[in-house]
Amino acid sequence: MISVLRSASLVLRKDLLAEWRSRVVVGQILPFSIVLLLVFGFALDPDRQVLEAATPGLFWITVLLVSMIAAQRSAAIEAGDGATDGLRLSGLDPAGIFIGKTLAVVVQLVLLEVVLALGVTVLFGRELGGWLLLVTATGLATIAIAAAGTLGGTLTQGLAAGQTLLPVLVLPALVPVLLGATQAWEAALSGQDGGWGWAGMCGVVAVLALLLGAASYGSLLDEG
Amino acid sequence: MEAPVVELEQAVVLAGRFPALAGLDLEVGQGEVVLVRGPNGAGKSTLLRLCAGLTPLKSGKARVLGHDLAADTAAVRPLVGLLGHASALYEDLTVEDNLTFWSRSAGPGALSPAEALELMQVEPRLATVEVRRLSAGQRRRVSISVVALRRPRLWLLDEPHAGLDAQARDLLDGVVRSAVDAGATAMVVSHELDRAHALADRSVAIVGGMAR
Numbered sequence A: 001m002i003s004v005l006r007s008a009s010l011v012l013r014k015d016l017l018a019e020w021r022s023r024v025v026v027g028q029i030l031p032f033s034i035v036l037l038l039v040f041g042f043a044l045d046p047d048r049q050v051l052e053a054a055t056p057g058l059f060w061i062t063v064l065l066v067s068m069i070a071a072q073r074s075a076a077i078e079a080g081d082g083a084t085d086g087l088r089l090s091g092l093d094p095a096g097i098f099i100g101k102t103l104a105v106v107v108q109l110v111l112l113e114v115v116l117a118l119g120v121t122v123l124f125g126r127e128l129g130g131w132l133l134l135v136t137a138t139g140l141a142t143i144a145i146a147a148a149g150t151l152g153g154t155l156t157q158g159l160a161a162g163q164t165l166l167p168v169l170v171l172p173a174l175v176p177v178l179l180g181a182t183q184a185w186e187a188a189l190s191g192q193d194g195g196w197g198w199a200g201m202c203g204v205v206a207v208l209a210l211l212l213g214a215a216s217y218g219s220l221l222d223e224g
Numbered sequence B: 001m002e003a004p005v006v007e008l009e010q011a012v013v014l015a016g017r018f019p020a021l022a023g024l025d026l027e028v029g030q031g032e033v034v035l036v037r038g039p040n041g042a043g044k045s046t047l048l049r050l051c052a053g054l055t056p057l058k059s060g061k062a063r064v065l066g067h068d069l070a071a072d073t074a075a076v077r078p079l080v081g082l083l084g085h086a087s088a089l090y091e092d093l094t095v096e097d098n099l100t101f102w103s104r105s106a107g108p109g110a111l112s113p114a115e116a117l118e119l120m121q122v123e124p125r126l127a128t129v130e131v132r133r134l135s136a137g138q139r140r141r142v143s144i145s146v147v148a149l150r151r152p153r154l155w156l157l158d159e160p161h162a163g164l165d166a167q168a169r170d171l172l173d174g175v176v177r178s179a180v181d182a183g184a185t186a187m188v189v190s191h192e193l194d195r196a197h198a199l200a201d202r203s204v205a206i207v208g209g210m211a212r
Helices: A004-022 A026-045 A048-090 A096-124 A133-154 A162-173 A175-191 A195-223 B044-052 B075-078 B095-107 B111-119 B124-128 B136-149 B165-180 B194-201
Strands: B006-015 B018-028 B033-037 B061-063 B080-083 B155-158 B185-189 B202-207
Touching: A004 A026, A004 A048, A026 A048, A026 A096, A026 B006, A048 A162, A048 A175, A048 B018, A048 B075, A048 B095, A048 B136, A096 A133, A096 A195, A133 A162, A133 A175, A133 A195, A133 B194, A162 A175, A175 A195, A175 B155, A195 B155, B006 B044, B018 B044, B033 B044, B033 B136, B033 B155, B033 B165, B033 B194, B044 B061, B044 B080, B044 B155, B044 B185, B075 B080, B080 B136, B095 B136, B095 B185, B111 B124, B111 B136, B136 B165, B155 B165, B165 B185
Parallel strands: B033 B185, B033 B202, B080 B155, B155 B185
Antiparallel strands: B006 B018, B006 B061
């Protein structure tokens, strides 16, 4: 059996390469996320104060929605033409495969978040600040979302209604992350206390999702 | 005397609620090429997937390469190479990307991507082409290269000649023969009996999930 780290790095490289060659994130998911921000902006623009106050929540709702597409894409890479059988026979560690796929989604989401952060600054007029808390909360929430999405994507990939089931299954589980990340961002942007506790909540979900995924991914591959 | 590479005793595998293999007894010795024949739905592909550790055994006994399939599937999987109906390639990656990934996944001792492509004489210009742009025959050649680069001890080939031109069929037979000469074993499912008989040392017929 190939080690967890080696397996993770091979799968991370492979998934990022697949994204680079197909340009799904840049060509489809990124434009969709910008359209979402614009729609939110148009809907709330008459009341600029509401728009500024809602910026953290709108940012994380957008991230959650586009993360479902990224997770589906990640699962679809393996679903194509028997590739899952190849993975099962490869000798790669299942936990490493899960971690590699999760990290690939993390990298893609971070790129999207950078663009979205610029978007909320320009479109919603909300200046970013409290950088240490902001970056920490964003990192932990992104790992939680990517791990839960990767797990959910694999769980639903073999099902006929998998594409619609994924958000139904995963989004409710990510409500604590949406809440925690939004509150941490609000605290960071307004300089209020209490933001680190919310960031910690995102961290707890991230650890739980990573442990659950690493422990169950081999069985999920076999069941798929 | 060497232990059989594949040893099945009253092996039962379910497909849904119905038995795809219904108490199959089979032994395959080291260095043999065994043709598995039978009508559609007889359980031939299920047999290969069972031997690869991809389909669970419901009851009976199954040992592959000295490992009990029910207890030690993870030990068997890296030792076998399965060429199924699907290509098992990543559509968005190039041929070279695919071979590099599978070569590194196989660990030390695997063939390099260039060596694997040479085996099936895949044109060098195709190395940088995404798999989704390949023809069915080109994909099949690449799939065979992926199986070969892992240097499996047990080759499980499901309709291996399908979609290949005459030259590629000869190349495939040569690759399998070379592997067997080097100590590997092969099980071949095929409906092209003339060609498969020429490759195989003996044949086994499966009907209704049982050997006849």
